[in-house]
Amino acid sequence: MNQSDTSPATTAGTGAHAGPLPEQAITARRVDKTYRGDSGASVHALKAVDLDVPRGGIFGLLGPNGAGKSTFINILAGLVVKSAGTAEVWGINIDREPRLARAAIGVVPQELNLDAFFSPHEMLEVQAGFYGVPPAERRTMEILERVGLAEKAKAYSRSLSGGMRRRLLVAKALVHNPPVLVLDEPTAGVDIELRQSLWEFVRELNTNGTTVVLTTHYLEEAEELCDRIAIINQGQVIACDDTRALVQRLDNKELRITVGEPLDALPGALSRFTVDLPDDRTLVFRYRTRETEVREILSAVAEAGLSVADLSTEEPDLEDVFLALTRGAVPGNSDGG
Known part of the structure; x- marks a missing residue:
């Protein structure tokens, strides 16, 4: 893995990455989130989450449905306001400098939320405008080429296959050249060939310096791709360790x-x-x-x-450890570092 300080992903495309490179791509300290449920009762989605995501790696964020993974990601992306705690993206405090923090992260959501009447080219241009990327610095066709959509640049997005739409979401997350890329269940519902192609692309991004945070239900993928993994259950980080060390915890x-x-x-x-x-x-x-x-x-x-x-x-493999931890059968480690 190349963590070169001169990679495009860590230079100042948006101004968010200027200055010395941080040791941690993401830092969270006692991050809490409480929602008001439909019945009026409080729902404690995140409970004092401490987490460090080292710069330059591929980091897995795993947990059952409803564990709090998407809530945590949405807080980092500025889409959800946390109830307590502090968080930084690329060394930038998300409360004190929210615009710079948002510019340092790109999020690929689970949902295929694309405008059916926009072409991929138009969509990336609009997205770049949202992030204030000057026209002369936009890399629309370069990004579409990298995700294999150059030939569909002018097609309506409604005409794209499910796999192409998934790649277009990745392209949208890259328009402002963020040093941190979050992929929330990126291979859900896609075929094996596309899944492998997407992971090759993710590895390429990581080799060029982008820190990747991945959530997935395909635990064998997380075990193969991720250097380090955190497991969230019921709003709490119950384990965080190097992938190999995490697997070795299940001493069976x-x-x-x-x-x-x-x-x-x-x-x-x-x-x-x-x-x-x-x-x-x-x-x-x-x-x-x-x-x-x-x-x-x-x-x-x-x-x-x-x-x-x-x-x-x-x-044991990661799936065995995941099941054992989320069922409370293996001692966890809530140390986010």
């Missing part, structure tokens, strides 16, 4: 052994382990690496007089 492994002879029941020598017998030749051991080593299991299998015909191991 599975060892599947195929034995050479059929079994009617589990041998007594294996009774001290958590083990299942799904069929007469397969033993499935579930264990914690901090408590049990594979060699202990294999020694017990040999002690039981069994020969090993085959064995395989299975380790």
